[in-house]
Amino acid sequence: MTSRYQDVYDGWKDNGEAFWDEAAKGIDWFTPYTKTFDGSLGPYGRWFVGGECNTCYNCVDRHVEHGRPGQPAIIYDSAVTGGKRTYTYLELQEQVGAMAALLREKGVEKGTMVLIYMPMIPQATFAMLACARLGAIHSVVFGGFASQELAVRIDDCQPKAIVTASCGVEPGRVVEYKPLLDKAIELSSHKPDFCFVQQREQHLAELIEGRDYDLGALMDVAVTEKMTTECVAVSATDPLYVLYTSGTTGQPKGVVRDNGGHMVALKWSMENLYGIDPGEVFWAASDVGWVVGHSYIVYAPLLHGAATVLYEGKPVGTPDAGAFWRVISEHAVVSLFTAPTAFRAIKKEDPEGTELTKYSLGGLRSLFLAGERADPDTILWAENLLGVPVIDHWWQTETGWCIAGNPLGLGKLPVKLGSSTVPMPGYDMRVLDDEGNGVGTGELGNIVIKLPMPPGCLPTLWNADERFKEAYLAEFPGYYKTADAGMIDEDGYLFIMSRTDDIINVAGHRLSTGGMEEVLSEHPDVAECAVIGIADNLKGQLPCGFVVLKSGVTKSTEVIEKELVMLVRDKVGPVAAFKLAITVDRLPKTRSGKILRATMRKIVDGQEFRMPATIDDPAILDEIAEAISVRGLASAS
Ligand code: COA
Ligand code: AMP
Numbered sequence: 001m002t003s004r005y006q007d008v009y010d011g012w013k014d015n016g017e018a019f020w021d022e023a024a025k026g027i028d029w030f031t032p033y034t035k036t037f038d039g040s041l042g043p044y045g046r047w048f049v050g051g052e053c054n055t056c057y058n059c060v061d062r063h064v065e066h067g068r069p070g071q072p073a074i075i076y077d078s079a080v081t082g083g084k085r086t087y088t089y090l091e092l093q094e095q096v097g098a099m100a101a102l103l104r105e106k107g108v109e110k111g112t113m114v115l116i117y118m119p120m121i122p123q124a125t126f127a128m129l130a131c132a133r134l135g136a137i138h139s140v141v142f143g144g145f146a147s148q149e150l151a152v153r154i155d156d157c158q159p160k161a162i163v164t165a166s167c168g169v170e171p172g173r174v175v176e177y178k179p180l181l182d183k184a185i186e187l188s189s190h191k192p193d194f195c196f197v198q199q200r201e202q203h204l205a206e207l208i209e210g211r212d213y214d215l216g217a218l219m220d221v222a223v224t225e226k227m228t229t230e231c232v233a234v235s236a237t238d239p240l241y242v243l244y245t246s247g248t249t250g251q252p253k254g255v256v257r258d259n260g261g262h263m264v265a266l267k268w269s270m271e272n273l274y275g276i277d278p279g280e281v282f283w284a285a286s287d288v289g290w291v292v293g294h295s296y297i298v299y300a301p302l303l304h305g306a307a308t309v310l311y312e313g314k315p316v317g318t319p320d321a322g323a324f325w326r327v328i329s330e331h332a333v334v335s336l337f338t339a340p341t342a343f344r345a346i347k348k349e350d351p352e353g354t355e356l357t358k359y360s361l362g363g364l365r366s367l368f369l370a371g372e373r374a375d376p377d378t379i380l381w382a383e384n385l386l387g388v389p390v391i392d393h394w395w396q397t398e399t400g401w402c403i404a405g406n407p408l409g410l411g412k413l414p415v416k417l418g419s420s421t422v423p424m425p426g427y428d429m430r431v432l433d434d435e436g437n438g439v440g441t442g443e444l445g446n447i448v449i450k451l452p453m454p455p456g457c458l459p460t461l462w463n464a465d466e467r468f469k470e471a472y473l474a475e476f477p478g479y480y481k482t483a484d485a486g487m488i489d490e491d492g493y494l495f496i497m498s499r500t501d502d503i504i505n506v507a508g509h510r511l512s513t514g515g516m517e518e519v520l521s522e523h524p525d526v527a528e529c530a531v532i533g534i535a536d537n538l539k540g541q542l543p544c545g546f547v548v549l550k551s552g553v554t555k556s557t558e559v560i561e562k563e564l565v566m567l568v569r570d571k572v573g574p575v576a577a578f579k580l581a582i583t584v585d586r587l588p589k590t591r592s593g594k595i596l597r598a599t600m601r602k603i604v605d606g607q608e609f610r611m612p613a614t615i616d617d618p619a620i621l622d623e624i625a626e627a628i629s630v631r632g633l634a635s636a637s
Contacts, residue, residue: 033048047455051235071089104134119167128241196218255397273410283335307331341538343378372540389415441488525553588620596615
């Protein structure tokens, strides 16, 4: 089939508002919007102004009302507990309605903030949709973050309620959530009014009288009594959620998502990018704590009337490298979306793909990869094994949906390995040099998006318009800075090469090296430090911390390094995968005192590097090379 992509993209370029008006017909509005886009509102404008709608209504109720009550909506499959349960749209409506009623009884209403700190269990999705139903705003925090990260988020979004579970289940260990939550609440200045705790049989949490409530027990009664609430009308521009993502400091950025634009963009993407029909089964193997989980485990498949798989487990080790193939065949998944690191993990454990022979994957049509650049080896391996198109696509927490991809629904474009293909409608991409001038075709530079951003993208940061403008709009006036570097080739294909800031990408998770440096600096024996991301075959990057100790320290460096590893695990969380702290005498710096992180990264990755002209003392680079070669890491000169 010839791709319709170019016609569709050109159609959007000719008349962007008409394009989005057409897409907006895929959503049921309570009150029609009066302006498709109003550039005078917010830091760069707002979409679907004057419209009223409800995201939960569009995800759940309208499918119950229009012929899908008995169709699967959420297929929960836990490889770590063996638990499985499918919720039809009608059952989903009952669960979500009941949880919304319970939240409302305790004072949650339109505009109230609710923080959700949960593992991959159905109640996490019910809680998100229940907030949407009430017009409340949710903020989901990934379960792999520890107390301090959670506390920072509690203080920033000031939730009235927290919905949590007694524990998460990681391979080989049960992670108790309640002590982490209790410590976070102790650390934060803001205190929630109440917490709902889903008790799981793997571990029962102790509840604090007057603050904590047993969610499962409350839900049993609420569902039996058919408690529910109506879907509250909210403005299209009202926030649906705030999702924190790493910035360059330890203070995360609260990405705001609105209701109207978000629904329009996600609904469009299901058909045109992913090529999914309502009623089919879509699986995003991510976590509800990340943006991929928000958009493609929960909202997009449900907006589209598809079924979504909620998988609690890993690609390997739960129990083996055939876990993904089992889920695909058992639940008739037509499209899988995951991070390249998951496939690298499978490839490492089962390079010949022998596990696949045990299952029939006949219905699978495509594999989408995102979260980090998909390396050609992994793409080719997966394509060869599965016999379906493997599509790399690029997006960010901030955009909420794909910036550049290969739109299978419009007809597949030729794949160029290393490229995430072409911009989606709504995105006018440019590559600029550091002075803001356009660079030539095929030349590297800063990738920016000409304003306005399309529907679905963040309108601002939570309570921080100025930070939003400063972080994203100030450097290149008229454009949104993606903070990714790359190029556009002669066919308009985008190649995303690296971040232009100190964000690193560990197993598809975005982490701030600045945040980890703040933690290392808290250690009483550390004088200064630098955390860099070093190349890793499995996780893409791993953090590595170089520390200079204060003079007169008596403890051994070995002990201190172990303490530092524990400190990051305790404060940031295990998800940081911080396992390497290296003591050095000095850090390489420019004459003006800036730490030469990029040069250090090249040394550790064993890449060629040029001696920076501004370096203060070149001998320090030799000291760094020596320190890492002692640890068996690469070194080049
Ligand atoms: N709650 C508590 N701890 C968690 C957690 C959670 N929700 N998720 C992860 N962790 C812990 C893990 O147990 C692990 O702890 P450990 O250091 O004690 O082993 C640590 O955080 C790192 O976890 P993870 O990144 O999952 O690494 P892993 O080594 O366990 O598994 C992969 C490696 C590649 C299999 C895994 O990273 C993976 O499946 N990645 C998919 C990527 C993905 O979903 N990306 C989201 C964006 S699309
Ligand atoms: P996150 O906000 O966690 O989704 O991370 C976004 C960042 O991950 C982007 O700015 C990129 O640096 C990186 N990223 C995500 N997807 C891709 C991709 N397909 N190719 C290259 N980099 C990617």
